[in-house]
Amino acid sequence: MTKEQIEELVQKMTLDEKIGMLHGSGFFHNDGVERFGVPPLITSDGPMGVRGEFYDSKWISLNYQDDLVTYLPCNSALASTFNRALAHDEGNVLGAEARGRGKDIILAPGINLKRSPLCGRNFEYFSEDGYLTSELAIEFVKGVQENDVAACVKHFALNNQETERMGVDSEIDEEIFRDTYLEVFRRVLLEGGAGSVMGAYNRVYGDYCCENKFLLDTILREEWNYDGVVISDWGGVHDTEKAATAGCDLEMSVTDNFDEYCFAEPLKKMVQEKKIDESVIDKKVFRLLLLMDKLHMLSGKRQKGSYNTDEHHKTAAKIAAESLVLLKNESHVLPLDPEKQRRILVVGDNAIRQHSLGGGSAEIKALYEINPLLGLRELLGGNTKIDYLSGYDADIAPDSTEINWQENSLEKVDVESNDQLKKVSEEKREEVLKALRENNYDSVIYVGGLNHVLDREGFDKPDMKLPYGQDELINSILELRKDAVIVLISGSSVDMSSWIDKADTVLWSYYNGCEGGRALARTIFGDINPSGKLPETFYLDLKDCSAFSVGDFGRKDTVHYKEGYEIGYKYTDKHNIPVLFPFGHGLSYTTFSYNNEKLEGSTLTLTVTNTGSREGAETILIFGDNKKAQVRELIAFEKVLLQPGESKDVIFTIPSTHENASTKKAQ
16 A cells, blocks of 8 residues: 555544554454454564463463464574574564464564663663664564564663663663664664564653653654654553653553553543544554555465474574573583483583573463473483482572662662572582582583573562572582583573682573573584674673662662663773673684784774684674774674684774774773
């Protein structure tokens, strides 16, 4: 349809028909207009897979078992690949599976920056770095939308904490806001072409994001000329007039009183009473119809999609393989030789835990999920005896309502449930130590970290500590077996300071999808050469994070972004603050050298060589001085696969906004 035809269609609709399109009439859809052949818009949560089906007006799973899908690596795992092509592939799988499940909009990707390691939804986000986030999310969105499905980029904007997320205000210098957090959204919406964007729960400059004229009118519509659909986060609209006049198009919520939503009967009444001009409603309906036309919903000639295909599972496996980050391998314990493994011990709850079922709205019903223990058993077969012990109790949850960060302070209110997280299961720990003393294991593999009891929507973690007494357990294991392989699975960085100097071998994984266990096993035993890099800083101490030492985090009234441009490594590098592992860190089973690095004008060239004995992939990171922000930051990256002894010339174009471009992260 042409825009003129869409405008004509809007004019033919009654007020009731138009109002029906602007609010949820079920938890995940609005009303269509049957007499004009306009179907409802059907949404679904992402981003690690299409969420299971619920009853229209009850938060109860339909449980028909026809909604099992491919479980994809989380966005943090995807970011650690530093691979644009894989970002496109993951988006494409998600889009195809959404269409295959009959969805029109997938509520993904999340592109809020990882300002603090404590944010409960960090696993849904890519990175602390805006450039990396933008580059990958653009490709992700393009991949989604090749399937007649719209991506819904979220959460617009400054939704960087879960504490009091429904009302906390955010204060930030406007110029810094535009250059950092908003710039990521601008690039992904315009360069990625995202069909929709989700307004966040929180407030910015005093106004709720879904009612915020500065965000939705001044920035989004006037300056960016964005013509996509603005969808409220579920329950994010509070005032009918403010939301309607600020540019929100579709109100969704979590309650079943659909006719009482702000954009339902209250909006209709305000139009009838001439408090809101009907032309305001018409613009919203026009944008909805324009999106539906782009998705071929009005012509009826749409792609059918698919889910749970072999190709989708292979894509998940490839992403999982490239996402793993080898943090330490000082004694070259890895890779292990499978032929020398007669008996091994695997310890840790994350060796057997399924992560797909948790996290909040990111939860999915996976067709399958290979956990690490299963991956190891599959790879080693029956000639290796694998003993498994959990080592700790992993289902204790802190009381999220009691966590209260004080202004400019790292002191928190202690609550009993948070103390429970620190408790060591002496019986289970002693069981592990007894097994180590009494058996001559060829290898010991510890698989711990966090889980979705802690990494979840609506909750920020109380600290960076490993829960359930894991620090004590790891220390005890390392005292007996210094060659133990320590594997951590988490959604953001954790504190390893109490044992990291004792450990020679540490492997990091984010929540890594249905093939995560196989990828981990294949990496440990050398079938996969790790090539992941950290997309965020791993701090030695929480006070080294600028969100705490300069700004503040977790406040219930107003959060102040006083750190400005200095987010993550841009702060620690500028102020020479030591870190546990820096942004971009990641080892390989081979070695690489950089030579002939030369900067001429806006072009930087260098030669990278695989100087080791096996094939490997290296990500070259280029940093430059941001003259305006006075920070050094990532401005380009490229991942190259090299055979032993092979060299490749890599060319980068340097933006005019930056100086002194080089592979050096800090000058």
